[in-house]
């Protein structure tokens with residue numbers, strides 16, 4: 001017998017695809033996939049519905065019809081620099097749409113599992129546990145914090161999972177830090193890497209697995225799920241060079257301020273994962289293990 005029905009929003013994205021893959025392999029939930037595009041990016045024969053979560057009435061109708069026990073929201077406006085200029089658009093998706101999911105979940109008594117980020121912090125004194133005080137320094141961070149607050153104060157059953165620096169592979173997904181490094185370094189191109197952004201990079205498969213454990217244990221509240229190693233972007237890149245066999249002399253070390261990015265980044269960040277480790281016995285992967293998995297997935 002199936003354990004229950006899960007509606008996944010944003011199932012075409014990097015995390016959405018990993019959730020579909022891990023939940024299919026490791027659990028017995030009945031999955032309904034949805035994203036803004038007409039078709040699913042995943043070729044297998046899943047139940048897929050097109051759903052733009054910024055359309056309030058459509059969300060209400062779809063949730064009422066599908067009647068999920070759990071909604072996992074993987075949709076978001078994730079272009080951090082784009083959020084600075086596309087403020088209205090990004091707020092619509094990162095905040096208003098989350099409120100639509102809350103409103104739709106309430107009469108159906110569905111639980112909402114929502115993903116957030118270390119960008120809700122200022123990066124002055126990381127790593128952060130679940131009780132640390134947020135102070136976002138970018139519009140993306142402000143929008144993600146507003147969404148968290150909407151979920152937390154909604155009165156519905158919820159889990160907010162904070163994560164950071166996602167990497168992995170998927171069909172037609174945007175480039176992430178690890179795949180960008182692989183594209184550049186495998187072509188022998190020189191790259192500029194910052195040594196002053198500290199945090200834990202997270203392979204999506206591990207995040208999806210942690211989310212599954214959290215759901216199976218029926219946990220509610222805020223949980224950090226991120227990779228085990230808290231390190232600089234530079235140290236992550238060196239590890240990737242070691243595992244994939246790329247030359248480290250292609251790397252030029254720079255500072256974040258040299259990038260002149262529109263959105264400020266939290267520098268001394270990182271997420272402490274002791275809560276999931278102690279409550280679920282979930283041990284996140286370290287960087288080396290995660291990169292070895294990525295190498296295997298890429299067929300290297």
Ligand SMILES: NC(=O)c1ccc[n+]([C@@H]2O[C@H](COP(=O)([O-])OP(=O)(O)OC[C@H]3O[C@@H](n4cnc5c(N)ncnc54)[C@H](OP(=O)(O)O)[C@@H]3O)[C@@H](O)[C@H]2O)c1
Pocket residue numbers: 009010011012013014015016034035036037051052053054073074075076077078093115116117118144163164165166167173174
């Ligand atoms: N990526 C990271 O490093 C990172 C770090 C910390 C936290 N997170 C959080 O993790 C979650 C998943 O991120 P991700 O990297 O998997 O994002 P992603 O790859 O950008 O996936 C988001 C998906 O949502 C879809 N989408 C866009 N607008 C939509 C709408 N109106 N209705 C329904 N779906 C829509 C996107 O489609 P299009 O591609 O066509 O727009 C995309 O397929 C987000 O909550 C994000 O804030 C990510």
